[in-house]
Amino acid sequence: MxxxxxxxxxxxxxxxxxxxxxxxxxxxxxxxxxxxxxxxxxxxxxxxxxxxxxxxxxxxxxxxxxxxxxxxxxxxxxxxxxxxxQNNHSLIVEDGQRYLLLDRVQDPGNVGTMMRTALAFGYDQMIMSEDCVDLYNDKVIRATQGALFQMNVCVMNLKDAIVFLKHQGVDVYGTCLRDASSIETYQVKDKMAFVMGNEGQGVCDEILELCQHRLYIPIQTVESLNVGIASAITMYHFQK
The missing domain is CATH 3.30.1330.30 (Ribosomal protein L30/S12)
Structure with missing residues (x-):
C-alpha cells in the first residue's frame, strides 16, 4: 500500500x-x-x-x-x-445517419447532458470542436454518467467535419435565431447533422455559413433555451 x-x-x-x-x-x-x-x-x-x-x-x-x-x-x-x-477521437463515422456537432460548448454539465441524450436517441456520433471544454475534464466525465464509454465522440475542426459530412450526403442544420426556419418546417431525412453553439454566443457565423439549413425551436416568454435542452428537443424531433 x-x-x-x-x-x-x-x-x-x-x-x-x-x-x-x-x-x-x-x-x-x-x-x-x-x-x-x-x-x-x-x-x-x-x-x-x-x-x-x-x-x-x-x-x-x-x-x-x-x-x-x-x-x-x-x-x-x-x-x-x-x-x-483515451480512445482515438479523430475519425468521423462515415456511414452514420445522425450526428450532433458542438461549437465551442464550454459547460461540462451541458456536454455531459448532450452526450447522454445523443446516446439515448441513437445518434451515431458526437463531434466536438477543438475549443469545446476538454472531453476528459473530470466534471464532463461525471456528467456523462458513463456515456463517455459508449458514445462515439470525435474532436476536430468543425469546418472540416461539416465539409466531410456534406460530401457523405449528410444534411447539416445550424441552430440559430437569425434567418432560420422553425424546427417544425423540416422533414426527417435519412442523414442529418445538427450544430449546437456556445452557451453565450451560439453557433459562430463561419460555421453557420457552411450549414445547408438553419433552424430554431419556437418558444414563448423566455428569450432562449439552455443548449443542453435545445439539443435534446432537436435530437428527439429528428430521431432516425
Whole structure:
C-alpha cells in the first residue's frame, strides 16, 4: 500500500488532473464504482486505484485514504478510482445517419447532458470542436454518467467535419435565431447533422455559413433555451 504523497507513482498520477498531461499520456482518471463498471465493459481500464483490500481483475494500486483524497476530484471520494486509456477521437463515422456537432460548448454539465441524450436517441456520433471544454475534464466525465464509454465522440475542426459530412450526403442544420426556419418546417431525412453553439454566443457565423439549413425551436416568454435542452428537443424531433 502506498501511503506517501511524495511517492513518484502518485506524483505521476496526480499529473493526469491536468489536460496537458492527459493529452500527452493518452490517459485520464475516473472515480467511483459506476464509472469503473462502464469503463470495464469497454476494456478501457489500465489500472485500479483503491483504498479497499479487495483484489480486482485489473492491475491494482492500493493506497491510503490520505493518498486517495489527493488523487480524487470530490471532497468525499468513493474508495475506488481508475486510470483509463483515451480512445482515438479523430475519425468521423462515415456511414452514420445522425450526428450532433458542438461549437465551442464550454459547460461540462451541458456536454455531459448532450452526450447522454445523443446516446439515448441513437445518434451515431458526437463531434466536438477543438475549443469545446476538454472531453476528459473530470466534471464532463461525471456528467456523462458513463456515456463517455459508449458514445462515439470525435474532436476536430468543425469546418472540416461539416465539409466531410456534406460530401457523405449528410444534411447539416445550424441552430440559430437569425434567418432560420422553425424546427417544425423540416422533414426527417435519412442523414442529418445538427450544430449546437456556445452557451453565450451560439453557433459562430463561419460555421453557420457552411450549414445547408438553419433552424430554431419556437418558444414563448423566455428569450432562449439552455443548449443542453435545445439539443435534446432537436435530437428527439429528428430521431432516425
Amino acid at each position: 502506498i501511503t506517501s504523497l511524495q511517492n513518484e507513482t502518485i506524483k505521476e498520477i496526480v499529473k493526469l488532473k491536468q489536460k496537458k498531461y492527459r493529452d500527452e499520456k493518452k490517459m485520464f482518471l475516473i472515480e467511483g464504482f459506476h464509472l469503473i463498471e462502464e469503463a470495464r465493459k469497454k476494456h478501457s481500464i489500465l489500472q485500479i486505484i483503491t483504498t479497499l483490500s479487495d483484489d480486482f481483475e485489473e492491475e491494482t494500486l492500493h493506497v491510503s485514504q490520505n493518498v486517495m483524497n489527493k488523487l480524487a476530484f470530490t471532497r468525499s471520494p468513493q474508495p475506488i478510482m481508475a486510470i483509463c486509456r
